[in-house]
Amino acid sequence: MLRFFRSSNASVLVVIVLLGGLTWLHALLQPEIPPDNRYGTFLFRATTDWLKNVPSITVWIGFALTLTVAGMLITVNNKLHLIDKMSYLPGLCYLMLIGGVPTIHLYNPAVIATGLLIVGFMQLIESFDNERLSYRYFTAPIFIAAACFFYRYMYIYMLAVWFACLFYRPGYWREWVFSVLGFALPVFFAFCWFFLVKDDPTFLTVFFKEIFSAEHLSPNLSVSTVIFFGLAVILIIVTFGHLMRYIGSKKIVIRNGYYCIILIAIITLALSVIVPDTLPATWYLTAFPFSFVLSHYLATVRSVRWGTIVLTLLFIGVITAQMIYLGQFF
16 A cells, blocks of 8 residues: 555556545535634635635645645655655645545635645745845745735744744844835735725734734634544654754755745644644645645655555555545434
């Protein structure tokens, strides 16, 4: 099984899409599942208002967006060579990590924010190839700011941009200025829109209060989600140890890319601790870095037996979470 998913054959991609569809089948077969407006900001609410007359399509949009994010992770890997060869494993791991949490299988603002964060992440990694002044530190914050228009708290990922400036771009003080200007640009256009079109420039104040506010509530986790999270944490700890063991042998650019991935994981986990009610929706964001940790292990582990065990446990966790979740309705 592991040898098959390690392959770069196009049939692997078809199987991955089918597996992702099976994990969403319980949601796709239901005629109406309302979008998750919790922590969604004004652009996300605008899309849900537009789609409220066709509620049956929102889950399909959520599934399509999840497949898009999985495809983006495959593209990131094949473009930046985080794994030494072309691999579909990041997409597989992402769909399986999302598939094990059935409660988030709906139209969710976090998945849109994840896609924008991935684009910003690619900008950061590509800047490491250039020893000259890089304008990637202007474009990356644009996507992070755009993500704030869909999901709250995304501004905290500016820490990843400033971390890269501090440790990998020493002496390029103008890139710090670029990062601030890049984040401010979408906000400026939003102000112009509300001022010229909506005639309500004060709405931007409401927006900032919204994205910076925090609700200290207990997370609403189902039994299936708790069980899957427990298994996922064990697998990630094991595979993370493997990554740290071999990260020193990577090229500098790839090594820095993995350090940024680890930083994004830390930021997301910190968000889940500070604002626990964002769980389990933030799992869309958490699964982005963790999918690379898992896929790196599956692609590089020398023992096919141990790799197969990890992949099998991941599949078993997804199946178990799905069965427990569906058992509540029968």
